[in-house]
């Protein structure tokens with residue numbers, strides 16, 4: 001279901017949509033026993049709404065533990081939702097293994113942080129890519145078709161000539177080449193959506209830009225809808241069309257990337273940006289979740305703070321922030337820019 005406000009179908013069309021996405025994990029029995037007799041849960045993701053659009057990159061930015069990977073896994077149908085809905089082209093999706101899952105995975109592919117872990121060390125590039133093509137019915141009928149498809153995949157990720165790479169094992173490739181192979185394998189399904197969970201954070205700083213440029217090129221050439229998960233808000237500005245900021249399981253700000261990174265509205269986004277001082281840096285060697293950046297620690301997700309979850313760390317907190325959950329409120333005059341923050345309640349401005 002394309003929203004009435006989207007562009008022509010070629011770019012901007014809604015592809016994958018999450019509404020009220022929620023995931024609570026039960027706390028393991030041993031820990032639960034230590035803490036309480038009542039049944040405790042980790043509120044990893046609460047009430048997240050987001051839309052991935054054709055030919056667009058959406059960045060999901062936040063500290064370690066804020067729930068970004070869980071959002072990706074829920075969108076990939078790798079875990080059941082606690083609540084909410086995932087829609088593909090407007091149709092609600094609930095798949096549990098088997099043929100429906102394979103059909104879904106054909107359209108929604110995931111790329112993981114560590115390409116070394118996601119590639120099997122005992123198999124060659126040819127094996128990984130052939131398997132992806134076969135599983136998703138894209139290997140053609142003849143061996144010539146298969147060879148052409150393999151060369152096409154490696155060409156798309158700029159590993160050419162293909163013969164140089166096809167018979168290599170993962171350990172014979174550099175980190176960047178491995179991630180390119182992982183991306184080629186995802187493309188073997190001929191997907192519409194790529195969920196890229198920290199795709200460059202384990203790579204050498206010097207090659208991150210090349211892999212991000214490749215993903216951007218793919219989004220443009222193949223009109224992919226891309227979710228780009230990162231700790232590094234500076235890279236979101238460079239790489240993503242839209243940026244969503246997540247804190248302690250909830251989205252707190254969203255808008256086009258230039259606006260969110262250059263005119264951040266939510267006090268948490270401002271802290272994230274202050275902790276990434278060079279705005280042109282695209283490759284954070286440090287992570288916002290590490291150390292004391294941003295002043296204070298993220299809250300417990302077992303008993304998250306009432307109201308705005310950021311209020312215990314917020315320099316602008318008001319009394320209502322500790323009791324009332326702020327909704328998405330429009331910010332300034334940039335269309336689509338919102339913050340879940342009472343500072344932007346029109347009633348605050350007049351009181």
Ligand SMILES: Nc1ncnc2c1ncn2[C@@H]1O[C@H](COP(=O)(O)OP(=O)(O)OP(=O)(O)O)[C@@H](O)[C@H]1O
Nearest residue numbers: 025042044062063064065066067068069070071301
């Ligand atoms: N299977 C699970 N069981 C219990 N808790 C979980 C599980 N998976 C994630 N969590 C918890 O959910 C919260 C969100 O984790 P998640 O990995 O989604 O965050 P993240 O923002 O992706 O962090 P990182 O960048 O470090 O991967 C964390 O508190 C984590 O410990």
